[in-house]
Amino acid sequence: xxxxxxxxxxxxxxxxxxxxxxxxxxxxxxxxxxxxxxxxxxxxxxxxxxxxxxxxxxxxxxxxxxxxxxxxxxxxxxxxxxxxxxxxxxxxxxxxxxxxxxxxxxxxxxxxxxxxxxxxxxxxxxxxxxxxxxxxxxxxxxxxxxxxxxxxxxxxxxxxxxxxxxxxxxxxxxxxxxxxxxxxxxxxxxxxxxxxxxxxxxxxxxxxxxxxxxxxxxxxxxxxxxxxxxxxxxxxxxxxxxxxxxxxxxxxxxxxxxxxxxxxxxxxxxxxxxxxxxxxxxxxxxxxxxxxxxxxxxxxxxxxxxxxxxxxxxxxxxxxxxxxxxxxxxxxxxxxxxxxxxxxxxxxxxxxxxxxxxxxxxxxxxxxxxxxxxxxxxxxxxxxxxxxxxxxxxxxxxxxxxxx
Amino acid sequence: xxxxxxxxxxxxxxxxxxxxxxxxxxxxxxxxxxxxxxxxxxxxxxxxxxxxxxxxxxxxxxxxxxxxxxxxxxxxxxxxxxxxxxxxxxxxxxxxxxxxxxxxxxxxxxxxxxxxxxxxxxxxxxxxxxxxxxxxxxxxxxxxxxxxxxxxxxxxxxxxxxxxxxxxxxxxxx
Numbered sequence: 214x215x216x217x218x219x220x221x222x223x224x225x226x227x228x229x230x231x232x233x234x235x236x237x238x239x240x241x242x243x244x245x246x247x248x249x250x251x252x253x254x255x256x257x258x259x260x261x262x263x264x265x266x267x268x269x270x271x272x273x274x275x276x277x278x279x280x281x282x283x284x285x286x287x288x289x290x291x292x293x294x295x296x297x298x299x300x301x302x303x304x305x306x307x308x309x310x311x312x313x314x315x316x317x318x319x320x321x322x323x324x325x326x327x328x329x330x331x332x333x334x335x336x337x338x339x340x341x342x343x344x345x346x347x348x349x350x351x352x353x354x355x356x357x358x359x360x361x362x363x364x365x366x367x368x369x370x371x372x373x374x375x376x377x378x379x380x381x382x383x384x385x386x387x388x389x390x391x392x393x394x395x396x397x398x399x400x401x402x403x404x405x406x407x408x409x410x411x412x413x414x415x416x417x418x419x420x421x422x423x424x425x426x427x428x429x430x431x432x433x434x435x436x437x438x439x440x441x442x443x444x445x446x447x448x449x450x451x452x453x454x455x456x457x458x459x460x461x462x463x464x465x466x467x468x469x470x471x472x473x474x475x476x477x478x479x480x481x482x483x484x485x486x487x488x489x490x491x492x493x494x495x496x497x498x499x500x501x502x503x504x505x506x507x508x509x510x511x512x513x514x515x516x517x518x519x520x521x522x523x524x525x526x527x528x529x530x531x532x533x534x535x536x537x538x539x540x541x542x543x544x545x546x547x548x549x550x551x552x553x554x555x556x557x558x559x560x561x562x563x564x565x566x567x568x569x570x571x572x573x574x575x576x577x578x579x580x581x582x583x584x585x586x587x588x589x590x591x592x593x594x595x596x597x598x599x600x601x602x603x604x605x606x607x608x609x610x611x612x613x614x615x616x617x
Numbered sequence: 618x619x620x621x622x623x624x625x626x627x628x629x630x631x632x633x634x635x636x637x638x639x640x641x642x643x644x645x646x647x648x649x650x651x652x653x654x655x656x657x658x659x660x661x662x663x664x665x666x667x668x669x670x671x672x673x674x675x676x677x678x679x680x681x682x683x684x685x686x687x688x689x690x691x692x693x694x695x696x697x698x699x700x701x702x703x704x705x706x707x708x709x710x711x712x713x714x715x716x717x718x719x720x721x722x723x724x725x726x727x728x729x730x731x732x733x734x735x736x737x738x739x740x741x742x743x744x745x746x747x748x749x750x751x752x753x754x755x756x757x758x759x760x761x762x763x764x765x766x767x768x769x770x771x772x773x774x775x776x777x778x779x780x781x782x783x784x785x786x787x788x789x790x791x
């Protein structure tokens with residue numbers, strides 16, 4: 214048994230039982246971060262803060278929300294928005310954060326792609342990140358069902374129908390997911406459960422895995438430099454702070470991080486107070502009507518690119534293309550055949566590939582929002598084909614890349 | 618050696634118990650997500666077919682889905698093709714188009730344009746003619762026809778009658 218002595222202070226008492234000083238070192242003051250990084254490395258913290266905002270605002274919404282087909286709409290649009298003091302604030306925070314979190318996720322993802330932060334031991338960071346993206350998507354979708362407006366209902370109908378998998382006609386599977394022939398009470402109750410319990414649990418677990426995956430390979434840097442973290446941290450601890458290539462996670466890196474979080478929060482609350490309507494679709498202010506499809510059904514902006522990959526094709530090919538788009542990002546560490554872990558700007562063809570992919574996804578997003586007619590249909594089709602071609606070309610582009 | 622084989626046995630024994638438990642739990646979880654008996658029992662709708670006006674689309678409801686009922690006009694009957702006729706439901710001397718009013722692409726409700734005698738799905742731009750056949754993709758097939766049984770002037774949706782069975786066997790509907 215461990216030896217316990219009479220404590221000299223509360224800190225010492227806790228130290229003997231929980232080793233808090235050791236934990237603080239491992240988690241913060243001796244967790245080493247490279248110095249040569251830029252503001253894009255703060256997106257992880259921005260995401261963590263946004264998740265916290267979602268969690269807190271969600272707890273307050275949960276106290277008044279009624280997961281019942283006859284009550285849900287009014288519990289959101291009347292009780293929470295009109296009756297509960299500051300109820301509107303929680304709803305606006307929740308809605309805006311749900312939208313903005315995807316913007317930051319995309320920035321975070323493309324930062325990783327640009328700097329090659331998915332290679333050489335960092336594969337698990339990438340995979341856990343992509344799993345988080347998928348789970349966040351499911352969380353966003355299940356949450357979108359809850360106000361039980363027209364968009365909730367019809368998005369629920371369309372997305373669950375995807376599980377019939379085209380010509381496989383798995384109608385039984387679709388009915389099983391819904392618990393009814395159409396989205397109804399059983400559907401609303403189980404998506405409520407998913408949104409407030411199961412998926413958040415999975416997300417929290419995955420965030421833990423995502424952080425754990427960082428510890429051994431460490432954070433990447435903007436020059437693609439291979440840093441000997443052991444040696445550099447010794448140099449730092451020996452007093453050569455300026456000469457060392459690393460710094461402490463806390464408070465050094467955190468102070469920069471939180472500075473950017475501060476700027477982000479000003480922007481975020483500007484949206485919450487003055488420009489929230491982009492996150493609240495006007496069509497969803499009509500209660501769900503199972504006998505009337507809204508004229509235009511479109512997903513939230515963050516799903517538009519994959520929706521546009523589904524849309525221009527006949528149903529089976531569309532589903533295959535859609536499935537391809539969902540899984541292909543996960544395989545990035547293996548599709549990129551180059552040994553270089555450096556910024557895209559030093560990787561020749563890969564740099565062009567990166568910007569083409571980014572532009573293609575923006576075009577897909579824009580076309581997904583527009584009605585599928587005329588020239589927009591054609592641009593959408595070309596962009597969808599482009600997306601597939603880019604990913605198929607990636608191994609060939611990177612195979613012959615010169616070592617830098 | 619003796620000990621480790623004992624531990625191995627205990628490990629396998631636990632594995633067997635846990636395996637049974639996992640399979641049992643999965644069965645229970647799967648069944649708990651099934652549609653309830655009350656949901657399934659509410660799945661029958663009777664329509665009196667003598668009340669529909671000619672050439673006007675009426676939307677009924679069955680299992681929460683819209684059902685399109687269109688009593689064909691004399692003009693439609695005169696110009697219809699064999700395949701359009703085969704999709705029809707004949708009651709007495711009237712002919713009807715009866716179909717599930719969901720686009721076969723992803724389940725949106727198409728809207729009917731009486732002047733053009735065609736349906737347009739707003740979700741992805743699919744089109745159907747008055748008989749329910751596809752005239753513009755992405756929908757992969759004509760409107761599905763709900764199971765029905767003819768009883769005098771009524772049809773019962775959800776029950777399988779000989780006319781529906783014939784349609785299903787010949788591949789007119791899924």
